[in-house]
Every structure is written in structure tokens, then in C-alpha cells.
Amino acid sequence: MSPETDATLELDVRRLEPPEPLERILDTLADMPRDARLRVVHRREPFPLYDLLRRLGYQWHTEGADEYFEILIWS
Amino acid sequence: MLNTAGLSLDQAPPIRVPFSFFLAAPFFVFLAGALLLWQGESALLTRWSPSALALTHLIALGFLTQVMLGALFQMLPVLIGARVPGANWIAPLVQGCLILGTLALAVGLQWGGAVWLSLGGGALAIGLAAFMGAAGIALVHGRGALRTLQAMRLALFGLLMTLLLGVWLVAGLVGVPVDGLTAWVDLHLGWALLGWVGMLILGVGYQVVPMFHVTPAYPAWLARPAAWVILSGLLLATAATLMGWGGLAVWGFGSAVGVLAVFALVTLDRQRQRERPRIDVTLLYWWSAMLSALLAAVVWLSGGRAELVGVLVLIGVGLGLPSGMLFKIMPFLSWFHLQHRQVAARRFDVRLPHMQAFIPERWARVQFGLHLSALLALTLATTWPETVWLTPLGALMMMSAAALLSWLQLGCYRRHLQIGRRFLTSCAR
Numbered sequence: 242m243s244p245e246t247d248a249t250l251e252l253d254v255r256r257l258e259p260p261e262p263l264e265r266i267l268d269t270l271a272d273m274p275r276d277a278r279l280r281v282v283h284r285r286e287p288f289p290l291y292d293l294l295r296r297l298g299y300q301w302h303t304e305g306a307d308e309y310f311e312i313l314i315w316s
Numbered sequence: 317m318l319n320t321a322g323l324s325l326d327q328a329p330p331i332r333v334p335f336s337f338f339l340a341a342p343f344f345v346f347l348a349g350a351l352l353l354w355q356g357e358s359a360l361l362t363r364w365s366p367s368a369l370a371l372t373h374l375i376a377l378g379f380l381t382q383v384m385l386g387a388l389f390q391m392l393p394v395l396i397g398a399r400v401p402g403a404n405w406i407a408p409l410v411q412g413c414l415i416l417g418t419l420a421l422a423v424g425l426q427w428g429g430a431v432w433l434s435l436g437g438g439a440l441a442i443g444l445a446a447f448m449g450a451a452g453i454a455l456v457h458g459r460g461a462l463r464t465l466q467a468m469r470l471a472l473f474g475l476l477m478t479l480l481l482g483v484w485l486v487a488g489l490v491g492v493p494v495d496g497l498t499a500w501v502d503l504h505l506g507w508a509l510l511g512w513v514g515m516l517i518l519g520v521g522y523q524v525v526p527m528f529h530v531t532p533a534y535p536a537w538l539a540r541p542a543a544w545v546i547l548s549g550l551l552l553a554t555a556a557t558l559m560g561w562g563g564l565a566v567w568g569f570g571s572a573v574g575v576l577a578v579f580a581l582v583t584l585d586r587q588r589q590r591e592r593p594r595i596d597v598t599l600l601y602w603w604s605a606m607l608s609a610l611l612a613a614v615v616w617l618s619g620g621r622a623e624l625v626g627v628l629v630l631i632g633v634g635l636g637l638p639s640g641m642l643f644k645i646m647p648f649l650s651w652f653h654l655q656h657r658q659v660a661a662r663r664f665d666v667r668l669p670h671m672q673a674f675i676p677e678r679w680a681r682v683q684f685g686l687h688l689s690a691l692l693a694l695t696l697a698t699t700w701p702e703t704v705w706l707t708p709l710g711a712l713m714m715m716s717a718a719a720l721l722s723w724l725q726l727g728c729y730r731r732h733l734q735i736g737r738r739f740l741t742s743c744a745r
Contacts, residue, residue, distance in 0.1 A: 256591050258530050260651055260671055267659075285461075285527065288397040289652060293659050308533050 248277035255284040263290055270299065270314065278315040284308050329389055329403040331653045335729055337386020337411055338642060342722040344378025344418065345635060349690075349715035351426070357707040360698050363622045370426040375630050376508065377418040377440070383638035384516060385410060385447055387645055388468075392451065395523050396458035396465055406450045413443025421486075430490040437486035444479050448472055463539040467519030470543045474511025474550070481507060496560065503557045503565070509629055510572040511550050517637065518542055518579060525583060528644055529599060530591035538582055546572040570617065577613040580606040597680040601640020604688060608632025624698040631691050631714075639687060639721060646725060647674035650732040654739075663742045666735065674728040683724060686717035 252269055254262035266281055273279060281287075286303060287310075294301050294314060301314045348371050352359055359367035389407050393399050400406070421436025423429070455469050481504035488494030526533050553568030583606050587599060612628035615621070651671045658668065693710030697703065 256530055258528055258592070259648055260655070263652075263655070267655075284533075285523075286397065289394055293656065296659050 248274065250277060250279045251282070252279060253282040255282060262287065263293075266290060266314075267293065270297070275316050278313060281312040281314065283310045283312060286310050287312065329400075329407060331390075331649055331732065333403055333407045334386040334390040334649060335646070336407070337382050337389075338646060339722070339725055339729065340411070340415065341379045341382045341386075341638070342718040342725070344374045344382070345718035346715050346722075347378070347422075348374040349711045349718060351422075352711035352714065353708055357697060357701055357704050360623055360627070360694070360707060361701055363626055366426045366428075368623070368626070370422040372626065372630060373418060373425060374422050375634055376513075377414065377421070380513065380634045380638055382411070382414060382418075383642060385414070387520075387641070388451055390649060391645070392454050392458070396455070396461050396468075398454040398458040400450045400454045402450060406446055410443045410447045410450075413439045413446070417441075417443060424489075433486050433489050437483050441479060441483055444475060448476055461523060463534070463543075464519045464522045467515050467522065467543040470547050471512055471515035471519055473547075474507055474515050477507040477550070477554075478504060478512050496557075499557050499560075499562060499565070502569075503554060506553055506569050506572070507550055510546055510569065510576065513634060514572065514576045515543055515546060517576075517633075518546075520641070521579070521583060524641065524644070525586055525602070529587055531586040532589055534582060534586065538578060542575050542579060545575045549575075573613050573616060577610055580609045580613075596643075597677060597684050598640045598644045600681070600684050601636050601643070601687075604684075604691065605633045605636040605640065608636065608691070621698060624695065627691075627694045627698050631694055635714075636687060636691070639683075639717075642721070642725065643675055643680050646728045647671045650674045650728055654732065654735055657736065657739055661739060661743055663739055666738045666742050668735065669731070674731050675724050676727075679720070679724055683717055683720045686713050686720060690714040690717055 250269065250273060252265060254265055257265065262281075262283060266279070266287075269279055283305075285308075286305070290312070291301065299314050299316050301312055303310060303312045305311055351367060351371055351374070355365075355367040359365055359371060362368065386407075389400050389403050417436050417439030419436075420432050420439060424432030424434075424436050452472060455465060455472065458465050458468075481500060484494065485497070485500055485504055488497055488500070494500060522534050522539060525531055549568040549571035551568070552571075553565040556562070556564035556568060583602065587602065590599075608628045609632070612625045612632070615628070616625045648671060651668065651674065654668050658666065690710050690713035693706050693713055697706035697710055700706070
């Protein structure tokens with residue numbers, strides 16, 4: 242599981258059309274301190290995101306179903 | 317709770333796999349338009365004319381099925397998190413058989429000839445069976461998006477039934493004794509339009525309408541039973557045809573038509589509630605396709621001309637919906653593959669264009685205008701067959717729409733390759 246840290250950024254991409262959610266997530270990660278975490282709220286499970294996260298050295302954990310998913314991302 | 321390993325695009329098909337399907341598809345529409353121009357209004361006088369049969373298969377297989385298979389090879393991983401195994405070598409085999417089979421079948425239906433019909437039926441059987449095997453494995457392993465998975469699995473079953481009935485009809489045409497041929501043709505048509513195309517539109521629609529136009533999700537009261545009601549209706553129609561009860565078969569088809577009509581209405585209602593008021597070309601295509609489907613249902617239920625239903629479904633939905641989706645899917649895949657390459661190479665000095673830059677919206681709208689003109693001209697031509705100039709006008713519009721679609725697709729691909737080359741140059745520095 243992710244390391245304990247107080248810095249968790251929130252990003253809600255439920256109202257964006259493709260490929261904006263992916264762009265926003267990558268942009269936010271690029272500006273985020275390495276010890277922070279990002280919690281993304283999405284309306285679908287973003288399968289294409291995972292491989293990009295792995296390549297960039299991030300870990301993630303996804304929970305949710307139907308129309309609501311939370312993806313927690315940390316390095 | 318979910319925690320997935322994710323998908324590696326390195327193992328997913330390269331962009332040329334879906335694009336080879338997408339780029340080949342408009343050629344068949346152009347061919348269908350040319351055949352219509354050559355045959356004139358006689359092609360639309362009766363659904364039994366050789367030209368009507370050839371036209372139907374050029375569009376249904378050469379365009380619609382071609383686009384959908386190409387999309388599924390690439391989009392199944394995106395939508396349901398499952399790869400189509402062996403896509404890199406199965407896709408060219410599937411496409412080769414689909415192209416050869418469609419052309420041979422069209423020649424056989426237009427001019428007769430057991431060799432052409434057998435070649436067409438055989439090639440299509442091999443190609444579609446290979447696709448169904450590969451996609452079937454992906455759909456077994458797929459997860460999430462339950463309603464989409466369900467509809468796509470049943471769509472694949474619809475394709476299988478369409479193929480089996482098609483092979484049976486080819487056998488009938490080349491001399492095998494088949495009783496009650498017209499009832500079998502109706503069943504083949506029912507499984508094709510309602511089972512394969514209809515079910516696929518449900519499965520794809522549940523995902524892409526909320527995703528691309530940011531609308532509310534489809535309601536559970538529709539999404540839960542829809543695919544099963546269509547399947548039950550088609551199974552009832554099949555059993556009734558085997559028993560020789562034509563009246564009962566109509567009820568089976570009717571229940572499937574009813575569900576798809578409700579789906580069309582709900583789709584229009586979802587799109588009315590979209591987050592952004594912008595009207596893009598894909599939305600225009602969805603609107604015209606859903607209205608065509610509704611009109612076709614009304615004409616069919618009121619016992620109107622089958623040829624009019626055919627034009628509305630084949631041109632309005634079968635040609636319209638994949639065209640509209642291409643304008644979203646091709647830029648999305650172009651952008652996504654480049655994004656992936658950028659992350660893999662860690663070369664952030666090459667700027668990626670916006671997704672909208674791959675196909676200019678203005679020209680996409682012109683293309684939609686040509687498509688709509690073709691649809692209107694051919695709808696009127698089947699309504700008033702005595703107005704002989706409407707069919708060639710519709711045919712010319714169809715050919716123009718296909719040519720422009722092809723041009724815009726090539727532009728998108730060219731742009732993708734250009735930026736890809738910039739990465740190589742950047743990496744070499």
C-alpha cells in the first residue's frame with residue numbers, strides 16, 4: 242500500500258471528454274512533488290492510463306464500480 | 317476492489333492494425349455508389365434485385381463490419397481491459413478474407429456464378445471465424461463495463477448466426493435444395509441487422525455516448541434487459557422459421573426492433589443532457605443515425621416498403637454511425653499512440669497536437685453534409701421510384717462522401733506519421 246503522507250491532491254475528471262482526463266492526470270503528476278499522492282475521481286476505469294503510469298515509475302490502486310472509480314497514484 | 321497490472325501498448329496491436337481496416341472501408345462505399353450509379357433506379361425497385369443484394373453486402377460487410385472489426389481489435393483493451401490475442405497476425409488474415417470475400421460475394425450476387433458465391437462465402441467464413449475466435453477469447457477474459465461486455469458477447473453470437481445463415485443461403489444459391497428461401501433470407505437479415513449490428517451499437521453506445529459526449533449513463537431499466545430481449549426475439553424468430561410459422565417470426569423480430577427503437581430514443585435523450593453544448597460531427601452522425609433507425613422502425617411496423625427500411629438502416633445507420641465514430645476514434649488512437657511513444661521515449665520536447673488537430677472539423681462537417689444528402693436523396697428515391705434522377709444523385713453524393721472520408725483519414729494518418737518521425741529525429745539528437 243502507499244506510504245503514509247499528508248499531501249494528497251484531488252483531481253476530478255468525470256466531466257471531461259477523452260483524451261482530457263489522461264492529459265490532466267499526466268500534467269498533474271508532472272507538477273506534483275515526488276512524495277505526494279494523487280487521488281483521481283473518474284467515471285470509468287482508465288485502462289490505457291495504467292501502462293503509462295508504470296513506465297513513468299508510479300504505482301496505483303483503483304477502487305470503484307459502474308460510474309464511479311477512485312484511482313490513488315503515488316511514486 | 318480492483319488492482320490491475322494494466323495494459324501494455326507494446327503488446328497491443330500497432331496503430332496500422334485498426335487503421336488498415338479504417339482506410340480500406342470507404343473504398344467499398346465508393347464501389348457501392350458506383351454500382352448504384354451504373355444500375356440506376358432499378359437497383360432500389362426491389363430488395364430482391366441482384367444490385368440491391370450486392371449493394372447491401374458491399375456496405376454491410378465492406379464498410380460497416382470492416383470498420384467495426386478494426387475498432388474492436390484496438391478498442392476492446394481500452395473498453396474492457398482485455399487484449400485480442402494474436403491481433404498482429406490474425407488481423408491481416410481477417411482483413412484479407414473480409415476484402416476477398418466481400419468482393420467475390422458482391423460479384424456473385426450481381427452477376428451470378430457458383431464459383432464467385434462459393435469463394436465469397438468461404439473466404440468470409442474463414443475470416444469471420446478467425447475474428448470470432450480471437451475476439452471471443454478477449455470477451456471471455458474482459459471485465460468491468462458489464463452491460464457492454466454482455467452486449468458485445470451477444471453481438472458476436474449474432475455475427476455467428478448471420479454467418480451460418482449466410483453460408484446456408486449461398487449453398488441454396490449454388491444448387492443445394494433449400495425450402496422457403498425467402499424466410500431464410502429474412503432470418504439472415506434479422507440476425508445481421510438486429511443481432512450483429514444492433515447489439516454492437518448497444519454495446520459500443522453504452523460506452524462511447526457517455527464517454528465522448530459526457531452524458532449521463534444509460535438507465536439500468538434499459539441496459540439490463542435490452543440485449544437479452546433482442547436475443548430472445550431473434551431466437552423466437554429462428555424457431556418460428558424452422559417450424560414454418562411466419563406470423564410468429566414477425567413478433568420475434570418486432571420485439572427486437574422495439575428495443576432498438578427505445579435505445580434510439582434514450583440515446584437522443586442522453587445526448588440532450590450532455591455537459592457541453594458543442595455540436596461536433598460525431599454527434600450529428602449519431603442524431604441522423606438514431607432518427608433513421610426510428611423512422612425505419614416506424615416504416616417496418618406500419619408495413620411500409622422494405623426498400624425504404626433498407627436505405628434508412630443501411631445508409632442512415634450502417635454507413636452513418638461508423639463514419640461518425642471514425643471521426644472520434646482515428647484522432648483518439650493517433651493521439652494516444654503518440655502519447656504512449658512520448659512517455660516510453662521520455663522525449664517531452666516534441667509537442668503533441670490536440671486530438672482535434674488530426675482531422676479538421678470543418679471538412680468533417682462537409683463530409684457529413686455529403687452523407688446526409690446521399691441519405692435524403694436515396695430515401696426519396698425509394699419513396700418515389702418514378703423520379704429517376706434521385707438515385708444517380710444519391711449515388712454521386714455517396715461516392716463524394718466516401719472520397720472525402722478517405723482523404724480526411726489519410727490526412728490523419730499522415731499527421732500521425734509526421735509526428736512519429738519527429739520523435740525519431742528528437743531521439744537521434
